[in-house]
Amino acid sequence: MLLRYFYDEKLAHASYLVGCQKTGEAIVVDPMRNITPYLETAKKEGIHIVGALETHIHADFVAGSREIAAETSATMYISDEGDENWKYENLDGITAQLLKDGDSFPIGNLKFEVMHTPGHTPESISFLLTDQGGGADKPMGIFTGDFVFVGDVGRPDLLEKAAGIVGTSESGAKAMYQSIEKFKQLPDYLQVWPAHGAGSACGKSLGAVPSSTVGYEKEFNWAMRFSDEASFMKALLEGQPEPPRYFAVMKRVNKVGVPLVHELPAVKKMEGDIIANYVSNGHLVVDTRPSDSFKVQHLEKTVNVPFDASFTNWMGWIVDYDTPFYLIAEDEEIEAIKIALRSIGIDNLAGYAIPEDVKFNDVYEEIEPKDVREYLQQGAHLIDVRNLTEWEAGHIEDAQHIMLGSLNRRIEEIPQAEQVIVQCQSGARSAIGTSILRRHGINAINMIGGYNRYESEVVK
8 A cells, every 4th residue: 555645834734645556546635736746646656546535625725636537537535424505516527426424435455434524514524544455454544634633623613704604613513522422432543644734724723743543632632531512512612713714715616616727827927017007006916025025125015925834824815816916926936826826726816027027116114022112102003913812812902903814804993093013923924914004005014023022022
């Protein structure tokens, strides 16, 4: 048997290529939209991808199952659990096998058994893997998707918070409790292969290691320690972070499908003055350079989202999926940027210019934490763009809390002030927030070092 692990750090998303070397057949579990790594690995290993398996309708990335099916004529193995709202659609021209609890299917000499594990979503399923080609008659591991993570379990509130389906948080938490009780009956030796690691918004305390075992999770996973449903539900629903706005979009596109990557229009390289004209006409232009470069010179009314590990998340909050937008980005990064954007279904990037071709005409100020009180006494207004859990753990007096991803939609809530100070935990998110506010004509400045430095240098 062959098992290969793939990890997208920008989405904290794990996927797997599982192959039977005796028959040369393989399947990809919870594939990302960029399927090139799977195809290259399969070619290198001398195997052929015959299937793409999904544990549920994902909310945080575009699944690559349809891409794989189009490229290799593979079968999509997908859930047929849940009610009519959680059925896959638009499967015309695709070979798909719909699965329910207790079903099984072979990939070469490998056996996959379906276990319905609702809670994160109603249709969620997990897959037990047995290597029959190696002589085993019991499973060696389980692909849990967003059901059980290392040190955590999937959050049940996404359908309500991101998709607006009222009342599903509690029903999901109740279902999760029952699914965990089923999980506890599995053998301790089984390996656990989840779909996410630390940094994913699909849980609240995911571990940063790629895999675990059933026994280890039963011993140390906080969610496995409850013996009554009510206490578990309360603990599970408390402290969940704000789900990115794009999660609702992902639920829809993974249910009905999106255009194949090769069908998307080309992204044009443009002259700097053309990009400047788009800014003048009110179009969104995102500068992907580091914030240290942006603050000292940038094009007025552009938004700064550095191309780093958090890029995909914040772009999902900021970009309007139905309106063309533009970038300022380096040539050598544009392909990786396109892959990152397309991973969450942002296909409306119309063009870009490189920094060297743009005539920068603006800067923004920064202040030290020790100077914040003086600015506030002079009439400045402070905005804290951290997550709600960070805010509740402690914040600067008189600050207004507007989580970074919500800034664009809550501009009118910001009081008129001659100066607006933006603050986060360390200074990175507030730099993005400063650029967003300045795009809206607000005289915003960034507080260096964020709440961390404020606590250590100002609060005595």
